[in-house]
Amino acid sequence: MLKNICRKQGTVRVVYGVLAIMLVLMMITSGCSKNTAQGTVDIRLAHFFPATHPAEVELIQPWAQAIAEATEGRVTITSYPGGTLLPADAIYDGVVTKIAEMGLSCFSYTRGRFPVLEAFELPGVTYSNSKVASKVAWDGIQELNSAEVQDTKLMMVFATGPGDLYTKEPVRNLNDLKGLTIRATGLSAKTLQALGASPVAMPQSEAYEALSKGVVKGNLGPIEVLQGWNQAEVTEYITQTPFLYNTLFFITVNKDVWNSITPQDQETILGINERFFSEVAMGLWDKQNESAFSYAVLEKGMEVIELPEEEVELWIELIEPIQNEFISNTEKAGLPGAEALALVNSLADKYNRDLK
Numbered sequence: 001m002l003k004n005i006c007r008k009q010g011t012v013r014v015v016y017g018v019l020a021i022m023l024v025l026m027m028i029t030s031g032c033s034k035n036t037a038q039g040t041v042d043i044r045l046a047h048f049f050p051a052t053h054p055a056e057v058e059l060i061q062p063w064a065q066a067i068a069e070a071t072e073g074r075v076t077i078t079s080y081p082g083g084t085l086l087p088a089d090a091i092y093d094g095v096v097t098k099i100a101e102m103g104l105s106c107f108s109y110t111r112g113r114f115p116v117l118e119a120f121e122l123p124g125v126t127y128s129n130s131k132v133a134s135k136v137a138w139d140g141i142q143e144l145n146s147a148e149v150q151d152t153k154l155m156m157v158f159a160t161g162p163g164d165l166y167t168k169e170p171v172r173n174l175n176d177l178k179g180l181t182i183r184a185t186g187l188s189a190k191t192l193q194a195l196g197a198s199p200v201a202m203p204q205s206e207a208y209e210a211l212s213k214g215v216v217k218g219n220l221g222p223i224e225v226l227q228g229w230n231q232a233e234v235t236e237y238i239t240q241t242p243f244l245y246n247t248l249f250f251i252t253v254n255k256d257v258w259n260s261i262t263p264q265d266q267e268t269i270l271g272i273n274e275r276f277f278s279e280v281a282m283g284l285w286d287k288q289n290e291s292a293f294s295y296a297v298l299e300k301g302m303e304v305i306e307l308p309e310e311e312v313e314l315w316i317e318l319i320e321p322i323q324n325e326f327i328s329n330t331e332k333a334g335l336p337g338a339e340a341l342a343l344v345n346s347l348a349d350k351y352n353r354d355l356k
Contacts, residue, residue, distance in 0.1 A: 039074060040073065040074055040075075040076065041074065041075045041076070041257065041260055041261050042076050042078070042101075043075065043076065043077045043078070043101040043102050043253065043257060044077075044078055044080060044085060044100050044101050044102065045060065045064070045077050045078065045079045045080060045100065045101070045102040045103065045104065045251075046080050046083075046084075046085035046086040046091050046094060046095075046099075046100035046102070046103045046104070046105075047060070047079070047080070047081055047083075047088075047091065047103065047104035047105060048081075048082065048083045048087070048088035048091070048104075048105060048203055048204070048205050049081055049082070049104070049228075050081060050082055050205075050228075050229075051081040051082055053081070053228050054228065054284060054287070054288055055104070055249075055284065056079060056081045058280060058284065059276065059280050059281055059284060060077075060079050060081075060104065061079065062276070062280070063077075063272065063273075063276045063280070064076075064077035064078075064079065066272050066275075066276070067268075067269055067272055070268050070269075070272060071265045071268060071269070074261075074262070074265055075261055075265055075269065077102065080100070082205070083203075083205055085099075085100050086099060086100055086103065087203070088105050088106070088109050088203035088204075088205060089105075089109040089110055089203060091103035091104070091105035091109075092105060092107075092109075092110055092113065092152070092250070092252065093110070093113075095152050095252055095253065095254050096151050096152060096254065098254050098256070098257070101253060101254050101257045102155075102251070102252065102253040102254070102257075103250075103251070103252060104249060104250065104251045105249065105250065106185070106186070106247055106248065106249055106250075107121075107186070107248045107249075107250060108121060108185045108186025108187065108188065108247055108248070109185055109186070109203060111185070111186050111189075111201075113148070114146075114148050114149065115148065115329070115330055115333065115335055115337070116144065116146045116148060116330060116335050116336060116337060116340050117141065117146060117148065117149070117248065117340075118186070118187055118326060119140075119326065119337065119340035119341045119343075119344045120133075120136065120137045120140060120141070120159070120246065120248055120340075120344055121186060121187045121188075121246050121247060121248060122187060122322060122323050122326060122341065122344070123187065123191045123243060123244050123245070123319040123322055123323075124243060124316065124319055124320060124322070124323055125246070125344055125345065125348055126162075126242070126243065126348060126352065127159075127161050127162055127242075127246055127348060127352070128161075128351075128352045128355070128356070129161045129162070129283075129286045129355070130158070130159055130160055130161030130222075130282070130283060130284065130285035130286045130289070131161070131282045131283045131286060131351075131355045132161065132348065132351040132352055132355050133159035133160065133161040133162075133246050134157070134158040134159045134161070134277075134281060134282040134283075135282060135347070135351045135355060136159075136344060136347040136348050136351055137157050137158070137159050137248050138156065138157045138158065138277065139347055140340070140343050140344055140347055141154070141157055143343065144336070144339075144340055144343065146340075149250075149252075151255065152252040152253060152254060152255055153252060153253050153254075153255055153258040154250060154251070154252045155250075155251040155252060155253060155269075155273050156250075156251050156273050156276070156277045156281055157248055157249065157250050157251075158248070158249055158277065158281040158282060158284065158285075159246055159247060159248050159249065159285070160221070160222035160224070160245070160246060160247045160249075160285045161222065161246060161285055161286065161289075162222075162242035162243075162245060162246065163220060163221045163222045163223070163241070163242070163244065163245030163246070163247070164220075164221075164223060164238050164239060164240050164241050164242070164245070165177075165182070165218055165219070165220055165237075165238070165239040165241050165244075166218055166219045166220075166221070166225070166226060166231055166232075166235040166237070166238055166239075166302075167180070167182075167217055167218030167219075167235055167236070167237045167239065168211070168214075168217050168218060168234070168235055168236055168237075169217055169218075169236075169237070170236075170237045170239075170303070170305060171218070171237065171239040171305065172239070172305055172307070172311075173307075173311055174195060174196060174311070174314060174315065174318075177192075177195055177196055177197050178196040178197070179196065179197070179198055180197050180198065180217050180218060181197075181198045181199075181200050181215070181216045181217050181218070182197045182198065182199055182200065182216060182217065182218045182219065182220055183199075183200055183201075183202055183207045183210060183211070183216045183218070183219040183220070183221075184199040184200070184201070184219075184220045185201050185202070185203070186247075187322070188220050188221075188244070188245055188247070189201055190322060191220075191244055191245075191319050191322060192220060192244075194318050194319050194321070194322060195315060195318055195319065200215070200216050202216075204221065204225060204229055205229075207219050207225070207229065207231060208229055208230055208231055208233075208234060211231060211234040211235060212233075212234045218235065219231060219235070220241075220244065220245055221245065221247070222245070222247070222285050222288070222289055223238075223288075223289040223292045223293050223296070224285055224288035224289050224291075224292045225292070226238075226292045226293075226295065226296040226300075226302070227288070227291060227292035227295045227296065228288055228292065232292075232295060232296040232299075232300040232302055233300065235302065236302060236303065237302060237303050237305055238293075238296065238297075238302050238303070238304045238305065239305040239307065240304065240305065240306050240307065241307070241315070243312070243315070243316060243319075244315075244319070323341065326341065327341060
């Protein structure tokens, strides 16, 4: 009997020992899972610019590296340029649904998706350069805090500033523009239509081929496309129209992904965002525009056309109703369109004075 008791006690000790080991292993496993969940956050960034474009080389890559270094590798960003992960017009919604954790694209590529933010791209607002347009947009969007961008976490917003018409045929007046097929998106397309042109919606990544094949006869955009997208190879004329164009770019991250980053690292990233916005993103298109203009005119021999003052007045008269329609449509939808446009004009006046 004594032997049986001892044998049972030994069995109990073994069972308790096994249970203790299992408990320790569970605690270790649980601890590892927690550390993994709160550890490295790997982010894929989708955008449509070529891998050689300054948006990738001068902004995205150094910015991502700065974030990785400052967070000691806890937040890493891998860029997928050239539309390899998502096409340009699907990037924002792709970030919302986490097809990509982060994205860089244009608000105008999803027309109607951002009705209030269209105020920053309306024709008739004067921006001296991309620094002014970028500062107006970022300050204004943060002040408005519009519901249409609350489903992601905006990292930064920046702009091209004024743009021109680049065509295969000379455009010296409204008659030359009438019926001409021009690549444009968002409000730019609406603006060209008001002027009598025939806008064709497509991202910049498709414009070169469309121009080379004659699918479209021109493009409305920042001067940088002539070099950055090689469009000086397939167009011959630059008609200066700085009152027609401004396009906003966003860098935004999936909200759940952002919330998975520790508060300390979030604060660090926001500081880095602020630095790269002011030092790089704000003036990125000014730098490119200057280089592209010299390239297009001096190396490719493009002709520059400056519209006479009386012609400019005719163009502006035709596009003025677009601002009125914007206010009317947003008011009908219960959105602060008038407030947004007033803010845009106020900020533009301020930064046209302050930023040269």
